[in-house]
Amino acid sequence: MGPPFAVLFLALASGLGAGVYGAIGSGGFPLDDAWIxxxxxxxxxxxxxxxxxxxxxxxxxxxxxxxxxxxxxxxxPWDIVAGVKTAGALLLFANALMTWWLAQRIGLDRGWALLAGLVGGLTPRFLWASQSGMEILL
Structure with missing residues (x-):
């Protein structure tokens, strides 16, 4: 379970999570601030x-x-709502990746570090934030 596996796993998990969450939600954003x-x-x-x-x-x-x-x-040249939601999904992945990296840096073994990365990428509030059109994960 080396770094390439962990990075790919976190990318797939956070991308799938954001995709499913985005598909369940409406075609727009939940807050007026995103439209502003x-x-x-x-x-x-x-x-x-x-x-x-x-x-x-x-x-x-x-x-x-x-x-x-x-x-x-x-x-x-794409729909701006889809673009912003894609950017949110990428930021969600970055959050998962940075959580995994930090967990390793503080001394957690690989399995626990990967679990920490999953929590960073699949926490429901972060999933919502990734598709909200807002800067929360930035």
Whole structure:
């Protein structure tokens, strides 16, 4: 159960968890804040400023780094909701991977470290967060 196996296992587990959770939920996001981030990001991506209305800047974003990441996703040729949910799934995997790595660094044996990584990738609140359209896992 070396590092390549653990990384692949955590990727599959967190990806499957996020996919199942995303499929169970609606096609959108559960919070209005996610839609606000999308609007801010859309304006940033087209050069219309950091605001809800084009060229009317506001200090509205509670997570500017997330807004900028979503602005980059707007430049890709796919549905933005799917893109944001995919980014959330990747961040969920990163959370699982970092939990596994940290568990090994503090001295847990491989099995316990892998279990810690699974908890980091499959905790229900983190699954929800990965598909919420918000910056929680960032």
């Amino acid at each position: 981030h999308l609007q801010l990001a859309r304006n940033v991506s087209v050069g219309a400023g950091f605001g809800l209305n084009p060229h009317e800047p506001v200090s509205l974003s509670t997570a500017p780094l997330w807004t900028l990441l979503v602005a980059l996703l707007h430049l890709l």
